[in-house]
Amino acid sequence: MTKAIEIALFLHLLGVAVWIGGMVFANFCLRPALGDLSPQLRLPLWESVFARFFNWVGVSVIVILLSGGFLLSQYGGAHASWPLHTMAGFGIVMMLIFGHIRFAVFPRIRRAVQAQKWPDGANAVATVRRLVIVNLVLGVVTIGVAVMSRGF
Ligand code: HEM
Structure with missing residues (x-):
């Protein structure tokens, strides 16, 4: 493995860790903990949490896209194995869903x-939650597919 590929993989996985880890924390730790607060307290808090988290996700998405594109070019581009193309496809769907959350729902x-x-x-926060669950499932499947790509 060349140094450039190692660095790209490192950045790629860092981006994935921030994005998926943040979604797990928001959905499974923060959301249940805020459940008892009144909407007057809870919704401004979500707004402020999302404003910060979505900046982190935005940076992660750019890093994942650039490092993933570079890695794909190193692994054969259009001739890369199908799990790598599946990862790229799922990754792009996840990014479009994030774009919708950030620019339409937020x-x-x-x-x-x-x-x-x-x-x-409250309705808009519930929509974010549903879309985040979709992205979490896609993210976990994508990690599985990514790891599978080693056997091809
Ligand atoms: C445009 C989007 C993406 C592209 C083009 C892309 C491309 C790639 C490529 C070419 C590799 C190197 C594979 C290898 O080292 O064998 C890789 C590794 C990896 N990617 Fe992606 N990726 C994208 C998005 C994602 C997303 C969204 C996730 C997770 C949610 C993800 C998770 C991983 C993981 C876990 C690895 C390490 C696999 C391993 O080395 O065993 N990728 N990616």
């Missing part, structure tokens, strides 16, 4: 919090 949370429309905010 602004709805912001607007609802500013206007103190708590039911609207």
Whole structure:
């Protein structure tokens, strides 16, 4: 393995760890812990948590895309094994879902919090949660497929 491939794989896995780890923490630790708070407290808190977390995910997505693209080019590009293409495909779907969360759903949370429309905010947070679960499942499957690619 050349140094460039090692560095790219390191950055790729760091990006994956931040993104998947953050989703696990938000969904399985933070969300249940905030369940008893009133919407007036809970929704501004989610807005502020998401504003920070989505910046981290945005950087991770760029790092995963650049390092993954580089790795793919080193592993044969269009002729790379099918698990690598599957990883890239799932990765891109995950990124599109994140884009939808960040640029379509998150602004709805912001607007609802500013206007103190708590039911609207709660609906938007529930939508984020559903999409995050989809991305978590896709992420875990993608990691499995990525590891499988070693046998091809
Ligand atoms: C555009 C998106 C992506 C591309 C083009 C891409 C491409 C690649 C390539 C070419 C490798 C090197 C494979 C090897 O070392 O045998 C790799 C490794 C890996 N990728 Fe991705 N990837 C993408 C997204 C993702 C995502 C979203 C995840 C996880 C959620 C992921 C998880 C992994 C893992 C765990 C490895 C290490 C596999 C191993 O070395 O056994 N990748 N990726």
